Amino acid sequence: MKPSLAVIAVTLLAATGVRAEGDAVSPEAVVFGERGNVEESLTGQPGNPEAGAEVMTTKASGNCIACHQVTALESAQFLGTVGPSLDGVADRWSEAELRGIVANAKMAFPDSMMPAFYKTTGFIRPGNAFTGKAPDGPLPPLLTGQQIEDVVAYLMTLRAQ
């Protein structure tokens, strides 16, 4: 069967991916190591931990606390209990491992419930954000490369005192 023009167009778009301004590595080009680790920074820019904390606690953004508890973020209220507490997470994982977990947790934990924040293809019935409608074009990743670097920078501050 010959692929239709539309299919080719979609495939091309998917291959190019949707890369935010400033992201050096597109979601499709991320290289995961054996433990799901990602050694290379997604942007080449250092992350900003304060911006990362903001991403983690903002509902319309990373919303990590929907599932995770973080003692230092308790002021955000209503921390979920679906995932483990992230206290001391930097003692358990390296920066490269944390980058990999946030980019696509399924590389480190197969079948994890945790969404992949830097992935744009391979979904079943993806929608246009929370509208319930089909997307009008290629999907952007849930977070930009820089937001992921910011989150990783914040996670790196979570050490047992």
Place this chain on the structure above:
Amino acid sequence: MRRQLLGAIAMATVSGLSLAAAALAADEDPKLVVNGEIEMITRAPAPEHVPNFSEVTSGWLYRTEETQALQMDDFENPGMLNVEQAIADFNAPAGPEGQSCSTCHESPDVLRGVRATYPKWDEEHKEVQTVEMQVNECVTERMKAEPWDYDGARMVNMSALIASVSRGMPVNVAIDGPVAPTWEKGKELYYTRFGQLELSCANCHEDHYGDMIRADHLSQGQINGFPAYRLQNAGLVSVHNRFKGCVRDTRAETFAVGSPEFVAIELYLASRGNGLSVEGPSVRH
């Protein structure tokens, strides 16, 4: 902070140990009795076809005491106003022959038991029918009137009336025979990880019921309480409408209300609640 809390607990212990213990016990296993007479089964042994649960539990158990209380008294339950509207509709003539539901069904009470067995096979149409589909069959084929909107106020109200007369009866939906393929499809959909968040119904309602997802206390996602009056929508919500919301929340393209996919999920989910009481209209936050 923690020290303060401990202090407060210690004080409470000294001042009213037995009271506190009694309150705690009541919280842990609350009983749902509506109007002081309809005793609901809110915990039941899991049916054989739900191997991952030992017990099935009503969504009512996961709500706050305030919300729970609203469902215990029909004067407090806002969904009962919808039921009253449906009673009027039940007797309202429509179609060329001026028939109403009551032409064939003397009163809503004679429909007791219906909700507990739906969705179920319809031999004439060779399809799995939901209560809504059955209502529309009566409206179009018997009364020869225009079909009601599957998710319109009229239909949701009527489905609340039909549920209300079965309250307390255990759900007992068949999964074998001609419905088996639909049930299998519903099961498959239940475990499919939809949307950009790649979440299945099971991720939230099987693997994590009892956990908090942000401010929400996750239940088993049972449907024995539907339609449900949702305080946050200030309205009665149909089962398929609830499904739509949950699928949307996975950043997925949802299925339509009344679609074969939602009918299949409804059959599968209803069967997962076999043994729990029909509770609709329930009250949820």
